[in-house]
Amino acid sequence: MDNPEATRILNSMNTDCDILIAxxxxxxxALALGLAQAGFSVVMVDARPAxxxxxxxxxxxxxxLALASKRLLDAIGVWATVxxxxxxxxxxxxxxxxxxxxxxxxxxHFDHAELEEGPMGYMLEDRFLYRAFLDAVSAEPNxxxxxxxxxxxxxxTPCGVEVTLSSGARxxxxxxxxxxxxxxxxxxxxxxxxxxxxxxxxxxxxxxxHERPHNGVAHQLFMPPGPLAILPLSGNRxxxxxxxxxxxxxxxxxxxxxxxxxxxxxxxxxxxxEISLAGARFTYPLGLSVAxxxxxxxxxxxxxxxxxxxxIAGQGLNAGLRDVAALVQVLSEAHxxxxxxxxxxxxxxxxQWRQFDTSALVAATDLTNKLFSNDNPLLRxxxxxxxGLVNRMPGLRRNFIREAAGLTGDLPDLMR
Numbered sequence: 001m002d003n004p005e006a007t008r009i010l011n012s013m014n015t016d017c018d019i020l021i022a023x024x025x026x027x028x029x030a031l032a033l034g035l036a037q038a039g040f041s042v043v044m045v046d047a048r049p050a051x052x053x054x055x056x057x058x059x060x061x062x063x064x065l066a067l068a069s070k071r072l073l074d075a076i077g078v079w080a081t082v083x084x085x086x087x088x089x090x091x092x093x094x095x096x097x098x099x100x101x102x103x104x105x106x107x108x109h110f111d112h113a114e115l116e117e118g119p120m121g122y123m124l125e126d127r128f129l130y131r132a133f134l135d136a137v138s139a140e141p142n143x144x145x146x147x148x149x150x151x152x153x154x155x156x157t158p159c160g161v162e163v164t165l166s167s168g169a170r171x172x173x174x175x176x177x178x179x180x181x182x183x184x185x186x187x188x189x190x191x192x193x194x195x196x197x198x199x200x201x202x203x204x205x206x207x208x209x210h211e212r213p214h215n216g217v218a219h220q221l222f223m224p225p226g227p228l229a230i231l232p233l234s235g236n237r238x239x240x241x242x243x244x245x246x247x248x249x250x251x252x253x254x255x256x257x258x259x260x261x262x263x264x265x266x267x268x269x270x271x272x273x274e275i276s277l278a279g280a281r282f283t284y285p286l287g288l289s290v291a292x293x294x295x296x297x298x299x300x301x302x303x304x305x306x307x308x309x310x311x312i313a314g315q316g317l318n319a320g321l322r323d324v325a326a327l328v329q330v331l332s333e334a335h336x337x338x339x340x341x342x343x344x345x346x347x348x349x350x351x352q353w354r355q356f357d358t359s360a361l362v363a364a365t366d367l368t369n370k371l372f373s374n375d376n377p378l379l380r381x382x383x384x385x386x387x388g389l390v391n392r393m394p395g396l397r398r399n400f401i402r403e404a405a406g407l408t409g410d411l412p413d414l415m416r
Contacts (some may be wrong), residue, residue: 015160015172017043017144018341019331022151022163022186023179024048026063026126027303027320029133031179033076034328034414036142039335043171044143047150050134061126061205061282062239064089064218064231064314066406067115068415069321070122075414081132087234088112088119090216092404096384097221098375100266108387110401114394119216120405123231123239125207151180154189156298160342175342177300177327182289184305190296196289196308199369201226202249203311204242205282207233208264211273214238220312221267222383224375226286227312228267237278241311242267243286243373253283286310290362294354295347300327307358310365312372318406319361325412326353357409 019035021028024046032042073079095107112119137143153164161176178186219230226243233239252263257277289308294301303320327350334346390396402408
């Protein structure tokens with residue numbers, strides 16, 4: 001049980017902030033805003049230049065935001081800024097296929113009309129979301145943002161944590177949150193080990209312009225080397241997340257733009273007419289990396305620092321935002337009760353809340369990728385039949401739709 005006297009002393013200590021967040025991608029700013037609006041003082045440290053990702057010519061990468069994630073952005077005051085650039089995902093179509101053959105006859109079709117709450121989610125480009133976060137963080141008096149520096153050392157004390165930045169500056173906080181990616185330095189310094197493996201796949205990512213409207217339909221096409229996601233952006237554009245074997249992806253990425261499109265076209269198909277590139281091209285290796293614990297002494301992890309997933313279901317950012325909403329709620333409730341927010345008693349509530357949901361998501365994405373990223377005829381027949389059966393069962397299909405919208409499980413208040 002917490003020691004009331006120790007808690008009183010901690011609350012009266014002069015620290016630089018209540019919570020220091022290492023990492024300023026997307027989960028970091030979302031967490032900073034949620035905590036600041038709950039009354040905490042926050043410092044966010046990001047190794048990158050603040051405005052680089054928000055430039056108008058930086059595009060191609062986007063996120064599939066589940067409806068629950070959209071609610072979080074609304075709650076922390078960001079959605080109003082980005083909604084004009086967001087594209088509603090009205091339908092999701094999942095199918096099996098091979099290069100040049102088109103989709104198999106059995107597929108899953110998730111229609112937003114079966115969901116009372118509206119669209120299942122929204123597609124939003126990184127540049128718009130990141131810029132909105134930067135503007136909101138800059139306008140929040142409870143947040144101090146430090147860019148082009150990183151946390152290089154951390155020491156826990158009986159009453160908090162002291163960190164050293166790459167500039168040599170030292171700062172103190174009651175709690176340190178690692179939002180610094182799969183290779184989290186915060187987690188490593190806290191002695192948190194990781195479990196994971198590579199998939200032998202690399203994602204090729206770009207934005208595509210096409211002749212015909214996508215009508216808000218997202219496609220997930222399972223090809224033998226890996227899944228191809230075609231995700232609707234605003235206008236006649238779609239974001240592509242195209243998984244290939246590492247060797248194939250390296251060769252394809254090295255091609256010029258026209259040759260790149262020549263390889264993509266028989267995979268993409270012609271259902272949206274002629275296609276062309278609408279921005280830069282990117283790649284990133286695919287693998288699984290999950291922290292064995294989400295907390296340590298005076299430390300908590302969120303986002304990829306806690307769980308780096310395969311993008312097969314587009315749940316990476318959504319899972320991170322669930323971490324954010326859960327941690328904000330746990331810390332806020334503890335603070336209202338007069339507890340020391342950084343004790344294990346408090347942080348274990350966050351870990352217990354998020355670990356079960358994360359374990360289920362890890363298992364689902366890992367199994368789905370292994371089941372569908374192959375050309376075994378028996379597995380193909382079985383999975384196509386299975387998808388067809390799910391599509392014909394309204395109750396089960398509706399459960400899948402609600403899962404895709406992020407509306408299942410024990411939702412934090414910011415996502416309700």
